[in-house]
Structures are given as structure tokens and as C-alpha cells.
Amino acid sequence: MAIDTKLICHKHKCSCCAKCLLGGHKNCKDFTDINDAVCRIKSSNMMLEIENSMREVTDNLQRIQTNRAGNLSSLKLHRQTIETEIQIARHTVNNHFDRLERTLLEELHIIENDERKKINKILASVELKEKEIAELQKSLAVTKQHASDLQTYLISKQIEHELMESESFIQSIQNNNDLSDVIISFQTNDMMKSLENISKFWKIVVQTSQSDIFLVRQKNKQTLTKVDIVTKEYPDHQYETIKTEEDSCFIVTVKPANDALKFGLNGQYRLCITTSGFILEDIQKKIPKCCWSFNIVRKFGKRGIEKEFEITVGRRNILGEGTVVLLCSSKDEPYQMSCIAENIMKRMKSKVKH
Structure with a gap:
């Protein structure tokens, strides 16, 4: 009937x-x-909006996954850095520090594990949501191919509702500060004269900083509530970026080493590649920490180890020669950094010739 x-x-x-x-x-x-x-219905704006929203939600979920995985890697590097600092400080004191060292290392591992559990919980929920979106994509493809127009309309409205729930899930992650990077650092007590009276020289500090992840969302969600009969082209400003960074800037983590300590480098920085050379700046204060012009850089490029980019400066550097190894967020970034720097140097040489 x-x-x-x-x-x-x-x-x-x-x-x-x-x-x-x-x-x-x-x-x-x-x-x-x-x-x-x-x-x-199958060629309407609503169907296009749903497909665009699916791609948008999937991209945002992948960005969150990459961002949290990067924070897991940086947590490990921070732990290694702190362990190195603990060992350096350990050699300056007597046997009284054996017990304090064990206590501190245990605290460090406990804190790292606690933070890893929090991030892994976010990653698990993101992966589950990503699978749900993938199933919706399959369902939409089958519907467009085999379903009647009425069935397609009803199913698309259901998918639209589930998409909006996914977007609310992503927004809740942002609102709950779940994307804030966790940074563990090492602080030394200045009162080191009365060693026997001091029960604790260091403490592990957990901090968070604003993440550089950017998520994309549609400006106009009202079009999802009605079906437009005539298909329209979407203008370039249909989507907005919540947060963007310059293509020539990258978030990197300095790998602990003697040269890095000599240059006063430890932790995460923003690496900017400009006509002035390589600039490492404080992420929060946006103040340059090191500036290496191309004329004092002996070599730069990707190392044999994945995600690592090294910069070697010569004796004309104000702090002397040395090599700094930077851990990038992805395996593609070292190659991108090299290309940007080489292109800048080529343009500079071309201008000199003219």
C-alpha cells in the first residue's frame, strides 16, 4: 500500500x-x-553539502589524530630530555641523590603514562568516529546508486543528522581543551647548598600550550536543513579556516645533544624559513631564540632517520659551530623544509645576478 x-x-x-x-x-x-x-535529490545542493561535510569531518578527524600522535612523540622526547638533565645534575652531587633520582624518575614515568592514557583515550574515540563516517560514506554511495529518490531523501536526512553529531563531537573536543598540547618540563631548585636538608631538588611540571592544529568548518550550515532544487556552484569563501600557519613555518622539537645545549635550545619551537635564513622562535612569546642566516649555514636537510631535519652552522655563528637536529611532526616536513630553503636561496641568488 x-x-x-x-x-x-x-x-x-x-x-x-x-x-x-x-x-x-x-x-x-x-x-x-x-x-x-x-x-x-541526487544532484541537489543538499547532497553536495552532505558529501562536503563528510570530507570535512574526515579531514578534521585525521588532523586531530595526527596532532595527538605528534604530542605522543614529543612527550617521549621531553622525557628523554629530562632524563638527560637529571643525569647531568646527578654527577654534581653525592650519593644522597640516588634515592631522590629514583623517586623523580618514577614520578616522571607516572606523569607521562597518565598523560598518554588521556591522549590515547581521545585517539580511540576519534578512530571510532572515523570508522562511523566511513560507513556513512559507503551507505551514501549505495543509496545514490540503487535507492529511489524518496528513499535517498530520507536516508540523506538521517546521514545529515549523524554528521551534525560528529561535528558536535569535534567541537566538544575543542571546547574541552582536549587539543591542548601537554608539555612536561624539568625545574631545578636553586637552593643546593644545604644538600642534606633538601628532600627534593626537582619536580616534573605538566603544562599545556595552544595547539597549532587547524580545523575547517562550513560557514553556512543552514543549507543542510532544506533541499535546494537548483544546483549552485559554491564560492571560494564557502569554507573558513579556524586557525592557519604560514607554509614556511613548522613546529619542531629540538633533539637533546651537546650542541643544542650550547645554543640554549630545549623543547618545542617554531622554525620559520625566511630570506633571513632559519629562525627558531618561542612558540608562545613569538621571540626569536636562534637566527642562522644562510651565509653561516654549512648544510641543512633531512637526516637518515625519519622525521629528522638537521642544520649545521659554521664558526661565524655567534655561539660557534655546531649541528642541531630537529624532530618534525611528519615524515614529509623535512623534505618540505629543504625545498623551501633551496627555493629562497635560488631567488636570492637570482636577484643578485640581476
Whole structure:
């Protein structure tokens, strides 16, 4: 028996028949003929919006996954850095520090494990949501190929609702500061004269900093609530970026080593590649920590180890020669850094010739 469905009620977002108009929809005013609504559903703006939203949600989930995985790597580096500092300090004191060292290392591992559990919990929920989006993509593809127009419309509205829930999930991650980077650092007590009276020289400090992750969202979500019969092209400003960074700037972590300590480098920095050379600046204060012009850089480029980029400076550097190894967020970044620096140097040489 066929369903006597004639109209779409935009207030209740459902189909209704002639009997419904006299019942629960008698006060509703915003209706669309169902034939107009479903006649071109598969090529409508709503279908395009849903597909775009799916790609958008998937991209955002992948960005979050990459961002959290990067924080896991940096946590390990911070731990290694602190362990190195602990060992250096350990050689300056007597046997009284054996017990304090064990206590501190245990505290460090406990804190790292606690923070890793928090991040892994976020990653698990993101991976689950990503699988759900993948299933929706498959369902939408099958619907477009085999379902009738009415079935396609009803299924697309259900998918639209689930997409909005996914977007709310992503927004909740941002609102709860779950994307804030966790930084563990090492602080030394200045009172080191009365060693026997001091029970603790250091402490492990957990800090968070604003993440450089950027998520994309549609500016206009209202188009998801109605079906536009005529398909329109989307303008370039249909999407906005919540946060962006210059292509020539990268978030890197300095690998602990003697040259890095000599240059006063420890932890995360923003590496900017400009016509002035390589600039390492404080992420929060945005103050340059080291500036190496191209004329004092002997060599630079990707190391044999994945995600590592090294810069070697000569004797003309104010702090002397040395090599600094930077751990990048992805395996592609060392290659990108090399290309940007080489292109800048080529342009500079070209200008000198002219």
C-alpha cells in the first residue's frame, strides 16, 4: 500500500499527508511539495553539502589524530630530555641523590603514562568516529546508486543528522581543551647548598600550550536543513579556516645533544624559513631564540632517520659551530623544509645576478 505523502514540513523536518495537515501540522506554514523536493535529490545542493561535510569531518578527524600522535612523540622526547638533565645534575652531587633520582624518575614515568592514557583515550574515540563516517560514506554511495529518490531523501536526512553529531563531537573536543598540547618540563631548585636538608631538588611540571592544529568548518550550515532544487556552484569563501600557519613555518622539537645545549635550545619551537635564513622562535612569546642566516649555514636537510631535519652552522655563528637536529611532526616536513630553503636561496641568488 502506497504512502499518501504529499508535502515536506520544514518545521518538523518530515513528510506529511493530507490527514497530517489537519492534525499535528495544522499550525505549520513552511511546506514544500514532495515531488519538487525529491525530483533532483541526487544532484541537489543538499547532497553536495552532505558529501562536503563528510570530507570535512574526515579531514578534521585525521588532523586531530595526527596532532595527538605528534604530542605522543614529543612527550617521549621531553622525557628523554629530562632524563638527560637529571643525569647531568646527578654527577654534581653525592650519593644522597640516588634515592631522590629514583623517586623523580618514577614520578616522571607516572606523569607521562597518565598523560598518554588521556591522549590515547581521545585517539580511540576519534578512530571510532572515523570508522562511523566511513560507513556513512559507503551507505551514501549505495543509496545514490540503487535507492529511489524518496528513499535517498530520507536516508540523506538521517546521514545529515549523524554528521551534525560528529561535528558536535569535534567541537566538544575543542571546547574541552582536549587539543591542548601537554608539555612536561624539568625545574631545578636553586637552593643546593644545604644538600642534606633538601628532600627534593626537582619536580616534573605538566603544562599545556595552544595547539597549532587547524580545523575547517562550513560557514553556512543552514543549507543542510532544506533541499535546494537548483544546483549552485559554491564560492571560494564557502569554507573558513579556524586557525592557519604560514607554509614556511613548522613546529619542531629540538633533539637533546651537546650542541643544542650550547645554543640554549630545549623543547618545542617554531622554525620559520625566511630570506633571513632559519629562525627558531618561542612558540608562545613569538621571540626569536636562534637566527642562522644562510651565509653561516654549512648544510641543512633531512637526516637518515625519519622525521629528522638537521642544520649545521659554521664558526661565524655567534655561539660557534655546531649541528642541531630537529624532530618534525611528519615524515614529509623535512623534505618540505629543504625545498623551501633551496627555493629562497635560488631567488636570492637570482636577484643578485640581476
